[in-house]
Each structure stands twice: as C-alpha cells, then as structure tokens.
Amino acid sequence: MNILVTGGTGYIGSHTCITLIENKMNPIILDNLSNSKVEVLKRIETLTGKEPVFYQGDVTDPECLKQIFTCHKIDAVIHFAGLKAVGESVKMPLDYYQTNVTGTLTLLQAMKNAKVNCLLFSSTATVYGDPETVPLTELSPTGNTTNPYGSSKFMVEKILIDLSKTQDDLSLVILRYFNPVGAHSSGLIGEDPTGIPNNLMPYITQVAVGKRDKLTVFGNDYDTIDGTGVRDYIHVCDLAEGHVAALKALMYNKGLHVYNLGTGQGTSVLEMINAFIKTTNINIPYTVAERRQGDIATCFASTDKAFKELNWRAKRTIEDMTRDSWNWQSKNPDGF
Ligand SMILES: NC(=O)c1ccc[n+]([C@@H]2O[C@H](COP(=O)([O-])OP(=O)(O)OC[C@H]3O[C@@H](n4cnc5c(N)ncnc54)[C@H](O)[C@@H]3O)[C@@H](O)[C@H]2O)c1
Numbered sequence: 583m584n585i586l587v588t589g590g591t592g593y594i595g596s597h598t599c600i601t602l603i604e605n606k607m608n609p610i611i612l613d614n615l616s617n618s619k620v621e622v623l624k625r626i627e628t629l630t631g632k633e634p635v636f637y638q639g640d641v642t643d644p645e646c647l648k649q650i651f652t653c654h655k656i657d658a659v660i661h662f663a664g665l666k667a668v669g670e671s672v673k674m675p676l677d678y679y680q681t682n683v684t685g686t687l688t689l690l691q692a693m694k695n696a697k698v699n700c701l702l703f704s705s706t707a708t709v710y711g712d713p714e715t716v717p718l719t720e721l722s723p724t725g726n727t728t729n730p731y732g733s734s735k736f737m738v739e740k741i742l743i744d745l746s747k748t749q750d751d752l753s754l755v756i757l758r759y760f761n762p763v764g765a766h767s768s769g770l771i772g773e774d775p776t777g778i779p780n781n782l783m784p785y786i787t788q789v790a791v792g793k794r795d796k797l798t799v800f801g802n803d804y805d806t807i808d809g810t811g812v813r814d815y816i817h818v819c820d821l822a823e824g825h826v827a828a829l830k831a832l833m834y835n836k837g838l839h840v841y842n843l844g845t846g847q848g849t850s851v852l853e854m855i856n857a858f859i860k861t862t863n864i865n866i867p868y869t870v871a872e873r874r875q876g877d878i879a880t881c882f883a884s885t886d887k888a889f890k891e892l893n894w895r896a897k898r899t900i901e902d903m904t905r906d907s908w909n910w911q912s913k914n915p916d917g918f
C-alpha cells in the first residue's frame with residue numbers, strides 16, 4: 583500500500599513513516615522542509631532498511647500534488663504538513679490559515695481529482711479549548727479556540743465534516759493528538775525544534791544538555807494537584823502506532839471518524855520535571871513565573887473510543903517518554 587505522508591520528515595511524520603514501513607506499507611513523503619531536515623530520510627533507512635520516496639514541495643501547490651498522484655497509485659493520505667506554533671500563529675495568522683487551511687483544501691481537491699478516498703488528518707486537543715470537564719471525549723464541545731493555530735485546525739475539521747456529507751465513498755479520519763513527546767528508542771530520530779522550544783519536554787531536555795540555564799514553569803496557581811498545568815503526554819511512537827491502527831481499521835470503512843490519541847493520564851509540569859530527574863539523574867533548575875497567556879489548567883483524553891474501534895491504546899509510560907526524549911537529545915545536542 584502506498585501512503586502519501588505530507589509533513590513526513592517532521593517530528594510525528596518521521597516516526598509514523600517508520601511504523602508504516604514496519605507494517606509493510608510504503609510511505610511517500612511530501613514536505614517543504616520548512617521545519618525539518620532531509621537527513622531524517624537516511625536515518626529512517628538505517629532503522630528500517632528502506633528510504634522513503636521523497637518530494638520536496640509544498641502542500642499548497644496543486645501541480646506538485648498532481649505530479650505525485652500521477653506518478654504513484656496512492657491508497658491513502660496522512661496529512662501532517664502544517665504550521666504548529668501557537669504563539670507564532672497569533673503574529674502570523676495569514677501564514678497559518680494559508681498553510682493549514684488552504685493547504686488542506688488543495689490536498690483534498692488533488693485527492694478528489696486522483697480518486698483517492700482515504701485521509702487521516704492531524705488535529706489537536708486544542709480544538710476543545712478550555713474544557714469544562716475531563717476526561718475529554720470525542721463528543722466534548724469544540725470550537726472555542728483561542729488562537730489562529732487552533733482555529734485553523736477546527737476549520738479543517740468543519741471542512742472534513744461538510745465534505746463527508748457530499749460523497750459516501752470517502753473515509754475521513756480526524757485524529758486529535760494530546761501532547762506528543764519522546765523519540766524513537768534508537769535515539770536516531772526525535773523532535774528538533776528551531777530556536778527556543780515552545781513545548782515543555784524539549785525545553786527540559788535542552789536545560790539538561792546545557793543549552794538553556796533553567797526552565798520557566800508557567801504558573802503554579804492552577805486548580806491542579808500541585809498548581810501547575812496538567813496535560814496528557816503521549817509517546818510519539820504510540821502516536822505513530824495509532825495512525826497505523828486507524829489506517830488498518832478505517833481505510834475501507836467509509837464516513838467521518840474522530841478519535842482522541844492520548845493516554846488518558848494527566849501529568850503536571852512538576853510531575854514531569856521530577857520524572858525526568860528520576861529517569862536521568864540530571865537536575866532541572868526551574869523558576870516559577872506568571873501563567874502563559876492562553877494556557878489552560880487541565881487537559882486529558884478519554885481513550886475508550888480509540889480502544890474500542892481501533893483496538894489501539896498507548897503502551898508507553900512517562901518513564902519511557904523521559905528516557906527516550908533524553909536519549910535523543912543527549913545523542914543529538916544540536917538536532918539533526
Ligand atoms: N507536536 C505537537 O505538539 C502536535 C500536537 C497536535 C497536533 N499536531 C499536528 O501534527 C502535525 C505534525 O506535527 P509535528 O509535531 O510533527 O510538526 P513538525 O513541524 O515537526 O512537522 C510538520 C512538517 O510539515 C512540513 N510543512 C510545513 N508546512 C508545509 C507545507 N506548506 N508544505 C509541505 N510541508 C510543510 C514541515 O517542514 C514539517 O516537516 C501538524 O499538523 C501539527 O499541527 C502536533
């Protein structure tokens with residue numbers, strides 16, 4: 583099976599390509615390398631014995647997509663390509679809507695022209711906004727997004743819902759990721775943020791490796807176990823396996839399907855810092871500052887639907903996440 587993986591040289595995409603190959607599927611990558619490096623391809627080859635076919639191009643470019651769909655018989659598309667930094671999206675809303683919304687529309691049109699009917703779309707728990715109750719089920723209210731990034735993902739979800747009503751031969755899958763962390767256990771691929779990391783785990787590992795002095799904990803006055811924000815961290819390899827489970831279950835199962843991909847487990851910032859110290863024996867100095875604008879107190883998933891319908895459940899622990907994140911960072915202090 584040929585799977586077009588947009589954004590396939592990125593963090594989640596590269597791990598998913600490995601899992602696809604391990605499951606005898608053939609990833610074909612389209613990426614413009616705006617937030618990833620081409621070196622990842624050789625590392626995928628080292629790990630799997632197979633270097634994916636790679637197109638350097640833009641998902642907003644209809645000609646590029648047409649070329650790929652003409653050259654390969656694509657069975658399904660996993661659409662990771664997108665911009666993902668919440669703060670940046672507030673400053674550059676047009677870029678975010680252009681890449682995330684127009685990019686998806688261009689892809690959907692190209693799929694229609696090529697008669698490709700199956701799409702897995704990378705959405706986010708951010709579409710739930712600030713939840714009234716947790717755990718979040720797929721039926722929890724959505725749309726109360728607070729920044730252009732979240733809104734762009736919510737808009738695409740709406741587009742997919744509308745599209746699913748027009749054609750009954752489509753299989754459209756919305757996967758709402760919680761907080762992906764960790765890296766391949768080999769330490770050969772992992773998250774490679776440019777500049778100062780926005781997210782907690784890469785920040786912690788950069789402090790541990792000596793690239794940053796200390797972590798700033800954004801707020802310790804939330805109504806949570808220790809006052810710091812609680813999130814549902816999921817190992818990126820579990821996430822990758824979730825995509826393959828969704829493909830296997832839904833490729834020929836028509837309609838629109840929505841799944842949370844999380845662990846169901848909430849972990850606070852301080853719990854994560856302590857888990858990292860325990861696993862690695864490296865101290866993480868931190869100071870507490872004001873809450874970060876737009877942050878919420880608590881967010882974690884109900885995982886029942888994915889387990890029931892995809893027979894998938896995250897297996898890896900917080901210890902696995904901290905160990906593998908550190909293994910990647912310590913072996914690649916400057917990324918790829
Ligand atoms: N990492 C997270 O915390 C998280 C959480 C929820 C959802 N998501 C979503 O999952 C997807 C993958 O995230 P990631 O963490 O792997 O990000 P990433 O930045 O590592 O990967 C995205 C890839 O898309 C590529 N890309 C960006 N714009 C493109 C364009 N116009 N044309 C072609 N390629 C383009 C980038 O070069 C990059 O390789 C994104 O859509 C993101 O919004 C990520």
Ligand SMILES: O=c1ccn([C@@H]2O[C@H](COP(=O)(O)OP(=O)(O)O[C@H]3O[C@H](CO)[C@H](O)[C@H](O)[C@H]3O)[C@@H](O)[C@H]2O)c(=O)[nH]1
Pocket residue numbers: 666668706707708759760761780781782783785797798799800801810811812813851874877881
């Ligand atoms: O330097 C930091 C970075 C983060 N945090 C805290 O750590 C927790 C997690 O923050 P992240 O930035 O790692 O993750 P978010 O939950 O804010 O957001 C991430 O997960 C969301 C889904 O749940 C969206 O996908 C979003 O795009 C993605 O960045 C939050 O309480 C945050 O305040 C700190 O204290 N210090």
